[in-house]
Structure formats: structure tokens, C-alpha cells
Amino acid sequence: MMNIVKVTLPEKCRIICVSDIHAHYDEFARLLRKCDYNNESDYLFILGDILEKGRQNIETLHFIQKLSHDKKCVCIKGNNDTMVSRMAFDDEKEKFLERLTYRPVNAYMQMAESIGITDFTTDFDNKRNAVNQKFAKELSFVSGLPTAIETEKHIFVHAGIENRTDWENSSEQFVLCAPWWIRSGHALDKYVVVGHFPTYNFARGKNTNLPIIDTDKRIIAVDGGCSVKSAGQINAFIITKDGESYSYDNVFEPSEPCEKCTIIKDYTAARHYSYLDYEKSDLEILGKSDGLVSVLDKHSGNSGLILENYIAQWGDGHYHGWTNLDAFVCVNKGETFCVYYKNEKYCYGIAQSGEVGMIPLDCVAVYKEKYV
Template identity: 25%
Template sequence: MAVRVERPNVKKGQRAIVISDIHANLKAFLKLLKKINFSEQDILILLGDMVEKGENSLDLLHYVMELKKTHTVFAVCGNCDAIAMEVLKDTKNEELLKYILLRKQTLIGEMCREAEIELNRGTDMGKVKKVLQELYKEEINFICELPHIIEMGQYVFAHAAVYPNRMEEMKPSQAMKADDFMNQGYHFEKYHVVGHWPTSLYCKEIPECNPKIDKENKIISIDGGNVLKRDGQLNALIIPDLDQEEVNFAYVDQLRKAKVLNTQEAGGKSFCIPWTDSLVELLRTEKDFTYCEHISSGNKMWIPNSYLCEERDGWHTEDISDYQIPLTYGDIISVTEETSRGYLVKKNGIIGWYYGMLEFLPENID
């Protein structure tokens, strides 16, 4: 299958809203659209991975399909969306069945549950596919018809990557899955906007989930780790005019909100441990923390025990940092973890440790 590139014509001066990696989080998606006052006057561009990993893949897909009928909505296919195309294939039945059984939150799994199809290790997935092809023909066709790349004005949009000077020659898999794209050394004349790779993975010292904007090389990465990370967020890149290079952003998360009661200065030197390089050695445990040495860097830090997991090659941690975030009395922050040593919090998309007192706010306060 060849890569599909679309170059739609849109009205000049329309605001464009770009959102990536919703991952079936319909609640956050609706909350974000409300926060940015999304309307029929705007252009909405979805950068793939609309479904999978979250709780509402089918509802999210239906919502986008209906929204596309009444609003100006464009979407590209992400690697997670493309899994739905497996329903149309006669091969890899055992692989698909294993994938669904291992993961609770999948689009195909939701389709099966809604159709009252019970899956187990002995299920004939070939027969299941035929049923789903009939029941969910519209949904599957919607995903199959999604382009991989969209070019509008001074911007190019894809889920994971677009390679210089050979957009039309790319394979769909190259546009849908490319890790660490901002560090691959590419430079563009137009801004290339991608998702797929959580922006926090680009952070070496201070963890941050906000969009990363490389003005020199014209690359913007916007995946805030929504659903995948405890402190993740759903970002919206806001482009007031697609013919201009001005951008800003907004985000939402679903963490508890609290007011800061003690001012705190920024700490000293800090470092981040990403899940892509997460092997640690356990040195000493006290209460709900363990003092660990990061194997590849030699750096040491206290890590909450709930972030640690033993695998075949040793102990690993979720994304974590020892950054002490500066906060001022009255700041409203998101709270990820409450521990014996303090709080892991987020302010304006930046994540760090806070060691003072908090006043938790009602749940409906954002």
C-alpha cells in the first residue's frame, strides 16, 4: 500500500487545532475542545492514534466520525489506528487474538464485547473477523481511508514522521511509526508537526509534557503522553493561521488539582530517567521509596516503589525525575503522586517534586 498524502484547500485565516494521541480518552478530548472553544469556524487536525490503550475507543471513533460531518475535521492514520485494518486480512489471526487477549483496552476488543463475542485462546479469529467486517464496516472503512500525511499552508502533518524530499515515496509504516523523530537530524522548509513519541522523552533534566518546538529545523512534536503516562496530558497545538508560523498551545489532564500553600525554590541539578532507558539497580529501601542507581548513567535518586517493576533483565522504573519544581503560594497545580517524601506535581506542563503543604480542590475544578 502506498502512502496517502492529502493537500486540502481551506479558507484563509481559519484557526487550526492540532491534537495527537487521544488514545480513546474521550473525556479528555471533549474537555480539551471545550477549553479551547472549538467551533465550526475552526479546522481540527487529528494526528493519529485516536484509539487503543484508553477506555472508549469505539465511542471516540464514533464521535470523530460524527464531528467530521458537521465541522472541518481532518485526521491521519496512526500505528494504533491501523490495527483495525487487521480485521480485513486473512492472515495473522493468532497474532491478533493474542494481542486482544493481552490488552483490555483495544478497539477490536470493544467491537467484540459490543457484539457479544466472547474471546478465548481457542477462538476462531477468522470467523470473528467476518462478523466484525459486517457489523463495523463503516468504522473500519473510515480508518482505512485515512491519509498518512496532510499538507496545508506552511505545515505538514503526520502521526510520526515525514522524511525530507521524498514524501510521496514513503511507506505508510514510516509515517505512522518513527521513534525519537526530533533527534534524527532532519531539517525542513515548512513546519512538520508530529505526535507518536511523548515529548517528555526528549527531556534530559527537567521533565515536561508540553509540545516541543524546534524553530531551527522546523519540527513540532505534540504528544503529551496522554493515557500512557501517570502525569501525561492531552495537548492541542493552536495555529491561528496556517500560512503563518505563529503557534501556541493548551492542554488538559485528569489529575487532582490543588493549591500550593508554601513557596518553594527550584532545586539544584536534576536528571530524568525515561522508560526507553529505565534499567536501575536497587540500593536501599525506606518506606515507600527505594534509592536506585540508573544503570546507563550512574545517576542515583529515590524512586517511589510504585514506579518500580521487576522484569527478566532486572528492575525498571516508569518515567521519573528528581527535579524540585519552583512554586509560589497560591499556584494551582496537578498532583500525580502523594508520598511520604512529598508530592509529585505538574505546573504548566512541567513535572517535579514539591515538599510543602497543599489544599486539594473540588474535583470539578480545573
């Protein structure tokens, strides 16, 4: 049975729900300030994947440990949070070293490097014991994270629950790793709030990283794609409770290296985006110009333009894209735009509205902030 934290909420309160921080301490801290988090009155639910993929594993972990001293803050486990425990306690040397080949920057190695250990090819057991001893409290905290939070009207898990009324008997593998879960559903009257899979991946994401609220399926998805999408963010999905009434809002913070720019002239997109399923897409290249590729998606039948560095041939022999087609966004003078990529004519990023896509490069001027 799952380790579930049951929370009884007061008559009035806010729940700030964050997922998939992925070792981005700076952005997470900015996000909490942006939504005026107050640990005395607000509940903070962190839906897993606090570690890995980013470069601030130790800072993020220590910050969340400190936040969790308050009972109103509950952090649950995500699939990426299991890696540090496996490296610390479960992996044989061969498996341990194999992990470093595909993820050399990870939470456990950052712990090791902080005490001067940079190589595990020799004296493996003694070095691992030294790291485990130094970070015993941190490793205990991560391995002891619960798998779900339950309130009167909501259930919070990392990836999803099995479609059964006794949801608490869902397997941990499913709860932490279920892909594309919001396309399926569940058997409960409560809303289930999840992270794990970026909302941009879904047509219902509407070309944004913003949360998806599916009232028919009673599912809320909040993963903003931090460290996963080419232009990602961390969402703070805010649930405001007033008696039996619940309202929803969202605040976001752009993630990963980006330039925060200001829009110097209005731009109205002449095209409307077409959703592209990155997994099922099968792109036929029709032509190239100005760093853009004209493609036909043989899976959906849609055609459009995509930046040439966001298309690649996979092992299945097909060309796949990982942004939507014709993803040009409208912006107004004076707004901000977070740039993740630019060529000689276009830049790609997150608009102030939350929409993700391209605008002409001459619409932006570099602002004073640069996130690296």
C-alpha cells in the same frame, strides 16, 4: 506513495493540532471546549492514535467521525489505529486471540462486547463477521484514514518522515512507527509536526508533556503521553496564521485516572531535575527513604531521587526509571495539581505550569473533580 491531504488555508485562521488521544473521549471533548474550538472557522488536525490503550474507543471514534463531516477537520492514521483493522480483516484466529492476551481492552473487543460477543474461542468466523457487519462504517473510516496533511508551511504526520526530499515516498511503516524521530531530522524547508512519541521522553521536553518546537530541525512534537506516561495529557497545539505570519500556543488536558487538587501552600523545590533517558538508563540503587529511591544513573552520570514505584529491573538486567531524577516541582497556593500517584509523604503529577513531578503531600487538598 502516501495518502496526503493537501489543505489550502485562508489568510487568517487557527489550526488546532491534537495527537495520541488513545480512546480518551472525555478528555478530548474537554480539551476542545477549553480551546474554544469553532468548526466554522478553525481547522482541526488529528495526528493519529485516536484508538487503543484507553477505554472509550467507540465514543472516541464516533465523535471523530462526526467531526470529520466538516472538511476543516482531518484525521490521519497512527500505528495504533491499524490494530482494529487487523483484528477485523487480517488476523488468523491464533493471532487474534494472542492480541487479547496483551491488550484485552481494545477497540475491536469493545465493538464486539457492545453487541453481546465476549469470547472468540468458538465460532470465530461467524462472530467476527457479525462485528464487521455491525461496525462496517466505523471500520471503513479507520482503514481509509490518510497518512499525512500538507499545508503551505507545515506537514503533519503521526511519527515522522524519511530524510529525503521526496518525503511523500516514505514508507508507511516509518511514517507511523518511527521512534525517537525528533532526534534525527528531515530534508524539507517546511516544519514537520508529529505525535507518536511523548515529549516527556526527550531532554528538550524540559520535564513536561508540553510540545517541543525545534526551530533548527523544523520539527514540532505534540504527543502529551496520554495513556503512555505515568502522568500524561492531551495537547492542543494551536497554530495561528495571519497572512505570512505564524504563531504557536498550547492548551492541555490531563489524562488517565487522576485527582484534581488545589495547592494550599507554596512549595519551592530545593533540587533541580536531571533528565533520565528511560531506555538507556542504568540505575544503581544507593538507598531508600520515604518512598523515594536514591540512585546513580551510570549511563548519564547523574544521581538523584526517584519514586520507588517508577523504577524496575528490565530484561537486560539493568534498573530503569521512567521519570526524571529529582523531579520536584514548584507550586503556588491556589494553583491546581493533578495527582496520579501518592504515598505517605509525596504526590506525583502535573502542575498547573505543565511541569511533571513531585510535591509534598501536605501541599494539596482534594478538589471537587476526580477523573477516573
